[in-house]
Amino acid sequence: MKLVLASNSPRRRQLLTDMGLPYKIRLREVDEDFPAHLRRAEVAEYLAAHKAAAYAPDLAQDELVITADTIVCLENDVLNKPADRAEATAMLTRLQGRAHDVFTGVCLLAGDGRQVVFSDQTTVHFRALSPAEIGYYIDTCQPYDKAGSYGAQDWLGMAAITRLEGSYFNVMGLPTHRVWAELEALGALPGNAQLR
Template sequence: MIILASASPRRQELLKLITKDFAVMPSDIDESVPSNIETEKSPEYLAEKKAKHIFENGHKNDTVIGCDTGVFIDGKMLGKPKNKQDAKDMLAELSGRTHKVITGCCICKNGTVNSFSVVTEVEFYPLTEKEIESYIATGEPMDKAGSYGIQGKGSLLVKGIVGDYFNVVGLPVARLNKELNG
């Protein structure tokens, strides 16, 4: 059986492109990252931690997939906003600039651990304060890393991307499919 160690509805929807036969078991772990882990390696570190937690707690005969996505700019990671002001600050920082979205994935199966990261570059249009406030008013940014969702109204902020679109949504499906079946 395939187990997705994530509660994300977006990841669940995307995993259905690979298989309809999977269970969802969110991993309830401490998501702190040790200081010796490179900032851009933190999604892969957390993905592995999530997958291993489920795998080692009663699911050693299953295939467990862990994922974590981060938004990175100027060497720092932008998480989910704490409040509207935090979302406004993040969107202002991303305005008119290119940033990286990195999704770390980990597959635990048959006693092996296979981890990888996929990087997509996203460029935002320059945003006015009014555009930022209007987007925040939709409520969409509040549960998303970097304060935007490319698959929703956040798409209106994006000038272009280089790399895997689905990676920005939260699951690099083509690479994950290759790793699962390779």
């Protein structure tokens, strides 16, 4: 099948490329609101499926769209992308010195109607950070497009993450091991990627 990545994230694009999966990009605006009663992994899965539904009418029979959404959760609070510097500062101040969970929901929707929705969880441990370190990160990395106001691959991830329980790539925005396994189960890996 022909893979379509419905994401503007350079990290997701790089991960699929590094996995050796050929794909094309297809983008459209989809709102990222979710029902208030959803919690943690449910939010990520809901958003991934919601995004995929927007692409369904235009999928060819031999296409499969990959959509994903990554959220950061501190206990039951969902920390989305910060609106401004003040919100980014508040989020990082809450996260510093604590563990939090990162969930990435993924939807694989094929043009023939088959659909798989799943999520992966990684627990991230941050060391304590000073206000100066938080300010430096925000000023130099501008993390306004990142859930929880940080990227694991950025300076803050290298300087602050002390331990991960789960997939590092999940924190970057795509649980690559699960994506590969689910594509394989659907028979949707490109011919040159069929290794078994």
